[in-house]
Amino acid sequence: MSAETGDVELVGDAAASNLARAALFAALIGAFAYVSFPNPVSPAPVTLQVLGVFLAGILLGPVWGGAACGLYLLAGALGAPVFAGGSAGLGVLVGPTAGYLWSYPFAAAAIGSVVHGGVSLTDPKAAGLARLVGAMVLGVVVIYPAEALKIAAGVGIVRSDAIAAAR
Amino acid sequence: MLSYEPHDSLAHRLDPRAKLAVQVGFALAAFAHTTPRGLAILTALAGCVLAAARLSPIAALREARYALPFLVAGPAIAALTPGPPWIAASQAVVPALASYRVLVVLVVSVAYVRTTRVRDSRTAVQSLVPGRPGRFLGVGVALVFRFLPVLLADLSRTRTAMRARLGSERGLIDRMEIVTSAGVRRAFGRADRLGVALRARCFAWNPTLSRLRFARRDVAALCFAGGLVAWTLV
Known part of the structure; x- marks a missing residue:
């Protein structure tokens, strides 16, 4: 008895490992949405989700970090309960927090390209503190204005109110 | 936690690609017609979607509850004015319509998640991309x-x-x-x-997936999605 293997197109070793890491990191960002700590300032609790996006950029690099965040959004759109509060579905991606969500892949890619100094992967431990801090400031700059603009465009309130709400 | 639940409703039997098309059409129509009349029509259509999924509106709203504080905050912030009388209800009308629009789209996406198996969603993605x-x-x-x-x-x-x-x-x-x-x-x-x-285990780019086939009921769903998109352009 023989198995037909002529049509099987194997995935390369590096791509298989990177795919596994990107998928697991996407699931981790989703799992971080459930870990909430009470926030004394705002009614919305602090979750580790945005930290997960930063770590995706730092640990996986710009390409696979961005891919992990893209997978996270797609899995959530298709029904994995990975968005804030265990929600899911395409509706969340046009909902009130959509600005944050759409900016995640860009933020991870931007952070990754600063930390690794380009598209190829380097050891993140070799990056200096200033570079890491700069990358994360860039991440904040990508994520929060995106949400402010989204609130202004989507919910239809004036931009200054939106920026105040995003704070 | 929102997830798939087995049932034999009409929505469960539809092709996932047709259901994705309906969701996209719904979102486009909701953003193009954020008026009381447009949203009234979309509410009725969302009711039909929920009926097709055998999902009660209360259960669907419960799944969308996380978004409610944000949806209430938009109109509430817009209604505040810096001087007397402090609250101007007329300023809150447009944000309230926008919030309601998001709620309708969320309810339709809850219906998709409840009625579609993960494996079918994956197959739909691979056949679309x-x-x-x-x-x-x-x-x-x-x-x-x-x-x-x-x-x-x-x-x-x-x-x-x-x-x-x-x-x-x-x-x-x-x-x-x-x-x-x-x-x-x-x-x-x-x-x-x-x-x-x-x-x-010889991880391959071309594994065997479940087979998706459009049936007559899917054509009806695709026409519904097409109608929504056409309504967006009107």
Whole structure:
């Protein structure tokens, strides 16, 4: 008895490992949405989700970090309960927090390209503190204005109110 | 937690691609017709979608509850004015319509998630996105579904262990650091084992997937989606 293997197109070793890491990191960002700590300032609790996006950029690099965040959004759109509060579905991606969500892949890619100094992967431990801090400031700059603009465009309130709400 | 529930409703039997098309059409129509009349029509249509999914409106709203504070905050912030009479209801009308629009779209997406198997969603992605990118997305989405509960259990074990050792007395940043670093370490450990397992089992770009076929009822759903998109352009 023989198995037909002529049509099987194997995935390369590096791509298989990177795919596994990107998928697991996407699931981790989703799992971080459930870990909430009470926030004394705002009614919305602090979750580790945005930290997960930063770590995706730092640990996986710009390409696979961005891919992990893209997978996270797609899995959530298709029904994995990975968005804030265990929600899911395409509706969340046009909902009130959509600005944050759409900016995640860009933020991870931007952070990754600063930390690794380009598209190829380097050891993140070799990056200096200033570079890491700069990358994360860039991440904040990508994520929060995106949400402010989204609130202004989507919910239809004036931009200054939106920026105040995003704070 | 929002997830698929088996049933034999009409929506369960539809092709996932037709259901995705309906969702996209719904979102486009809701953004193009954010008027009382447009939203009244969309509410009636969303009611039909829920009926097709055999899902009660209360259950659907319960799944969308996380968004409610945000949806109420938009109109509430817009209604505030700096001087007397402090609250101007007329300013809140447009944001309230925008919030309601989002709620209707969320309810329709809840119906999709409740009625579509993960495997079918994955197959839909791979048939909609051609080539290796589609396969990467299909495999990745399937792995996210598979590993989300595993990683959640990892994180909750970490938090339980921390509490048992009086870790809850630590500062907020300390606690976040412990949970995050444990979560990342375990996720990478699992990813490395998964990578080895995938290679050992001849992980291929072209696996055998469930077969999707459009039936007559899917044509009706696609016409519905097409109608919504056409209405957007009117």
